[in-house]
């Protein structure tokens with residue numbers, strides 16, 4: 013990691029936001045050994061060291077698609093991530109209280125795994141360690157006071173650990189999450205549609221092995237996912253993402269652990285045996301938020317700051333990873349352009365990502381709506397759809413490849 017003092021406060025690329033997307037992009041760019049990269053994170057960053065794995069019950073988990081695995085492989089960090097990633101060999105999709113169900117199988121789709129589930133705490137620790145070893149300048153405890161577009165740079169006025177600093181950067185990447193403060197400073201409009209649903213996440217321990225099966229269950233109140241986690245200390249575990257109307261989620265957040273487990277068991281049934289223990293529960297209000305602009309001269313908006321989706325089918329981070337891999341390729345593939353903030357490659361990036369972004373947004377939005385409807389005719393239609401998928405392997409394969417991020421990105425992850 014390079015110290016800020018050595019930089020002259022001039023950077024090629026400054027990334028605002030050291031979340032999973034900001035750090036991944038910093039690594040992709042640093043691998044090109046071409047750019048001076050700075051990451052600014054508002055939270056304080058603790059002293060780095062070897063990544064520590066903690067199987068705490070408070071962590072959110074992410075289902076990584078096959079295409080994300082391929083991107084992390086190219087970055088050289090998949091081996092480390094996979095130490096605590098659980099592979100998914102089949103996904104059981106069903107509509108609670110109705111006849112429709114389908115099962116997607118890795119073997120049928122011709123892959124080793126349909127995806128991988130990794131706790132965010134581990135993924136974050138691996139990314140952070142890699143950043144600390146790369147040629148990247150990372151600063152925590154920062155606050156951005158002003159951003160001024162200049163002819164040949166973006167000028168940032170920042171407090172870093174309480175000290176005012178000015179930074180000039182040829183390209184500014186906004187990766188500061190769904191309620192992007194930087195986007196607002198730059199006058200970028202966001203469109204937001206609240207789902208009036210919240211997702212409760214928690215880790216659950218099981219009395220039997222999950223056998224690498226992920227369950228996506230659609231209920232009349234919203235989708236519920238139980239994703240297999242790696243066993244820890246001989247304990248079988250899975251990650252719960254339980255979506256429901258916000259008022260009901262609030263009630264469930266207020267009950268004690270045994271009442272919560274009882275409600276979950278009643279709702280989900282016994283396909284995973286008995287739910288024994290629940291870790292810390294966290295509730296996320298859900299909205300579909302999109303940024304009206306993603307590129308300008310010297311500016312790109314990525315990650316949740318560009319599009320924040322419903323978590324059904326676990327697509328948000330996977331989509332962003334495909335975005336930033338494409339962005340790093342577009343910047344790399346323009347040898348004649350010496351100014352990394354030039355508009356042309358950024359427009360090329362936007363054009364290449366448009367269809368995958370639109371399809372994924374539409375897919376998750378429609379899925380959340382379709383399965384939330386209770387009308388008997390619609391229930392019959394979607395159950396017939398699930399039944400059809402169960403009967404027709406080609407349909408099932410297309411659905412599996414969409415989820416793996418290999419069906420639509422147009423990016424070669426071979």
Ligand SMILES: Cc1cc2nc3c(=O)[nH]c(=O)nc-3n(C[C@H](O)[C@H](O)[C@H](O)COP(=O)(O)OP(=O)(O)OC[C@H]3O[C@@H](n4cnc5c(N)ncnc54)[C@H](O)[C@@H]3O)c2cc1C
Pocket residue numbers: 028029030031032033034052053054055073074075076154155156187188189190193194211213253296314315316317323325326327328329330331332
């Ligand atoms: C319940 C739930 C389950 C999910 N499951 C999945 C899944 O299984 N698979 C999947 O692909 N996706 C999943 N997602 C989506 C995924 O979590 C997001 O896509 C991902 O977290 C986006 O990362 P990000 O870095 O863009 O934003 P964030 O994670 O929000 O990170 C933004 C970073 O910017 C920092 N920041 C904010 N403001 C500033 C500022 N002014 N200056 C500097 N730094 C700033 C923040 O501190 C933070 O570190 C899920 C989401 C939810 C809510």
